Amino acid sequence: MSDTAAERAYRNCVRNLLAQFIHAVQQQPPFILDECDEESLHYLEQLESLPGTTGNEYAELGQAVVCRTIAAFPHLVPLLPRDLLWHFGGDCLHYMPDDEIDKFQQLDERLHQAIGEARPFDYERERAAIFGLH
Template sequence: MANAYLDHHLALLTHLRGILMALGEAEQVADDTHALFLERYDELLSDLPGDPEGSQYLGQDLISQIFHRYPQIAHLVPRDLLWFFGGDCLHFMPDEEIALYQRLEERRFEAEENDEPFDWNQEKQLLTLPQDSAKH
């Protein structure tokens, strides 16, 4: 897995952790298991760089749990993380969005095969432009 791709998702996970921390500090968490959840989240952050494939199931579980445990912040979960972890996380994405990410992933693999640079965010923006605006 390319470092830039992994680094992008680690940055998103770190950002999401900040949101989870703020949620706990604002005392908007109903139960006492929030600290345990953050411990598991930190485990994901530390394990993911060394074992991206082995961390997939924990990532799927934690991201899915956010939607169930913290519905008030579900809209703040970066969509890239849903795609990155896949599995049950894809249930939170509409079909059109999954199709967009599939095209994006195909472009990423093609760039890697051709030893070309690939900017995930830039490519995602290009794919989400209306068809008419690409002609201008």
Template sequence: MANPYHDYNLALLAHLRGILLAMGETEQVSEESHALFLERFDELIMTLRNVPEERHMGQDMICQVFHRYPQIAHLVPRDLLWYFGGDCLHFMPDEEIELFQRLEERRYEAEENDEPFDWNMERQLMTMPEDGPRH
């Protein structure tokens, strides 16, 4: 059964992989170490495609991105920090965690009511200024 939320996060992982690949091309990192890290990152993506519940490996990989590649930390999609949770949440301020908690509650509510839920769209709506236009 397709899970749009899971698919959305897989797409974000693919995006992050592209950023990591570009890091290797800039020669700012050790080529051998970087190649091994990308192999493990690819394993994570393949594992999550087949067994979505296997998120523990993702926590470790995302935390390693912050430690190994601090120059791209600002490019790591915030949604991945929330998706993997655990130690990844240490890289999020409390206000952001509260936003994602509200978003998660809305997602569960939609699932319980068999309603469609677009994580990305809902997130954009929740981060719009209160006095801004909403459709």
């Protein structure tokens, strides 16, 4: 990936969504309990380490952590931005209905068109338009 304004804007948006999710998870049980089990602590450590990873490790860890969130911590799923399912892809896509995948595909196509044309891209505005949030 090069480093156009559109790509930076997208990365910043994903980074912010991930940071918000991490912060929200840190405030939830079992992580706030005095006696949090080792498995839950390991999950939290992996989640917290995600922003500092890169390349294939980032993609693989992201998919694993998101899928683990859904499988082991269903009470956290409402806190998980759907954009992260799309962003990490792979097995995460199994948790998205086809119509949602279609909308994220449209959003992705618009992003890549903006990158190809070296023009700015407002991810949040485009997302809201595609998902009918205006």
